[in-house]
Amino acid sequence: MSVTKPPQAGSEDAAAAGLRAIPEASVARLALYxxxxxxxxxxxxxxxxxxxLAGVTGVNPAKLRKDLSYIGSYGIRGVGYEISALIRQLERTLGLDHLQAVALVGVGNLGHALAGYTGFGGRGFPVTALFDVDPDLVGIHINGIIVEHVRSIPQICAERGVTIGMIATPGPAAQGVCDLLVGSGVRCILNFAPVVLQAPPEVEIRKVDLAVELQILAFHVARRRLAQQNGVVLDGQVNGHATNGSGGMLT
Amino acid sequence: MSVTKPPQAGSEDAAAAGLRAIPEASVARLALYxxxxxxxxxxxxxxxxxxxLAGVTGVNPAKLRKDLSYIGSYGIRGVGYEISALIRQLERTLGLDHLQAVALVGVGNLGHALAGYTGFGGRGFPVTALFDVDPDLVGIHINGIIVEHVRSIPQICAERGVTIGMIATPGPAAQGVCDLLVGSGVRCILNFAPVVLQAPPEVEIRKVDLAVELQILAFHVARRRLAQQNGVVLDGQVNGHATNGSGGMLT
DNA sequence: AATTGTGAACGTTTTCACAGCA
DNA sequence: TGCTGTGAAAACGTTCACAATT
Incomplete structure (x- = not known):
């Protein structure tokens, strides 16, 4: 290892404590690995x-090795990585050796789906509390969890040791919910509402913005259309229905 | 303007045709603006x-101006940007002046929510086709659209001029669906399934991976825990419940 | 007087290329 | 021999700072 002193890393001694040193971009890939x-x-x-591993994750092999080197990996030269050991190490790094209690606020259309979504990495993220303001929703059970009123966020988050909040409310409600969560000690938030949340800098906020994702794709559709009109070659082959038809499934 | 020749930009003449030149990271912010x-x-x-505008979007003002300069902006020095003109220009750049027909494959838990999600930027992205393999779902209507069998993807995507595909199937089905979409001429895909899709390079694939988002947050939770144990100062203030309580809402 | 547009500095991330090790 | 781990270089993205312009 030995990590040549990352220039800024939050504060001087954070690096000294063995923290950080892992670029944000790498962390996202570690989860994928x-x-x-x-x-x-x-x-x-x-x-x-x-x-x-680079092949199945679609990542450049050198980048992958560098990512793994950040967690002080135990690869074996000439052989590769021992899978079970690497899994353990990644889980430790990503904080998956502690259970993370998740609170979900907003149990409407999208929120309801998130509450029932089982794809959250198998284990590790029990949705522990559900909140809404709608009287028709407060009190119902979803996946065995009762929906509480948003005003109960402080007590319930404290009681159940919530560490991660997910906001799936309509846009106008999201900032108020964010303030409540932050006031309850929640320091990591995943925001699905189409607004930019304001929070103190020690709070980590990530945003999943479906409208933005579609607009980015629309940009690429437009690019392709323009390119085709002008007979320009973009990144890939020109056109002509390449690949396709790898594995039969889904009759 | 004048753009100092972006070094690689897909291919030589793509830049010449006035295409590209906009960094991917900027495009995402343009949608936000x-x-x-x-x-x-x-x-x-x-x-x-x-x-x-930087204030409300949480972006650094210089970065914002540079982003806008990519689209050949018409700001007025000493004054600012004329909002309606800027909106028109952004819509043109993002391809929102053409309607983009969207097909959604997989109408289970998450897919059902996406089909009914109205937050897709108001207008511009009509969900035009729904697909699934489940006989209990094929034939039902969601938001006035009938769910078709996945095997009909080629005909229906062609008929309805689908330009964007969204995949919300279980992981194992996603690659097959992707192949079908690509074979039907769809060149831009938004993937919610927890797998890495393989497709020819002319296909633009974006991924929304909820499990990965949560794991990134879990990493930050773990970091904070470690930092607190060691008495280390991270990026923000140490702790002490800063801000909070901006606007009252959500009784 | 105010604000844009942008060259240049800076920081981060990716990629290369190869020394070091099993 | 084959593959990891990592310095060094290149590419990319962000931020600064200021000349240009209204």
Missing amino acids: LRMLGELAEQGAETVSSDE | LRMLGELAEQGAETVSSDE
Whole structure:
């Protein structure tokens, strides 16, 4: 290891304490590696090389190795990585060795789906509290959890040790909910509402913005249309229905 | 303008045709500016300065100006940007002056919510086709649209001029669906399934991965815990419940 | 007087290329 | 021999600071 002193890393001694040193961009990929390693383990593999893991994750192998080097990886030169050990190490790094209690605020259309979504990495993220303001929703059970009124956020988050909040309210309600969560000690928030949340800098906010995602794709559609009109070659082949038809499924 | 020759930009003449030249990271922010400009316009504003718009979007003002310069902006020095003109220009850049027909594949838990989600930027993205394999779902109507069988993807996407596909199937089904969409001429895909899709390079794929988002937050929770144990100062204030309580809402 | 547009500095992330090790 | 781990270089993105312009 030895990490050549990351220039800014939050504050001087954060680095000294062995914290940080992992670029944000790498953290997102570590989560992806972890998932794919789980699948490889299920298939009975015991070791994997950086080239193989890079292949299934769509990441450049050198980048992958650098990412893994940040967590002080124990690869074996000439062989690869021992999968089970790497999984353990990734889980520790990503904080998945502690359970993270998640609170979800807003149980409307999207929120309801999130409450029932099982794709949250198998285990590790029990949705522990549900909140809404709608009297028709408060009191009902979803997946065995009762929906509470938003005003109960402070007590219930404290009682249940909530560490992560998810906001799936309509836009106008989101900032108020954010303030409540922050006031209750929640320091990490995933925001699905189409607004920019204001919060103190020690609060980590991530945003999932479906409208923005679609607009980015629309931009690429427009680019392609323009390119085609002008007979310009973009990144890939020109056109002509390449690949397709790999594996039969879904009759 | 004049753009100092972006070094790689897909291919030589793509830049020559006036395409690209806009960094991917900027495109995502342009979509955000557009939304906030819409809100400002509703409130009756006619012009906005880069500082004001930066304030409400949480973006650094210089970055914002650079982003806008990519679209050949018509700001007025000493005054700011004329909101309606800027909106028109952003819509053109983002391809929102053409309607984009969207197909959604997978109408289970999450997909059902997406089909009914109205937050998709007001207008511009009519969900035009729904698909699933489940016989209990095929044939039902959601928001006035009938759910078709996945095997009909090629005909229906062609008939309805689908330009954007959204995949919200279980993981194992996603690659097959992707192949079908690509084979039907769809070149832009938004993937909610927890797998890495393989597709030819001319296909633009974006991924929304809820499990990964949560794991990134879990990493930050773990970091904070460690930092607190070690008495280390991270990026923001140490702690002590800063801000909070801005606007009263949500009784 | 105020604010844009942008060259240049800076910081971060990616990629290369190869030394070091099993 | 094959693959990891990592310095160094390149590419990319952000921020600064100020000349240009209304």
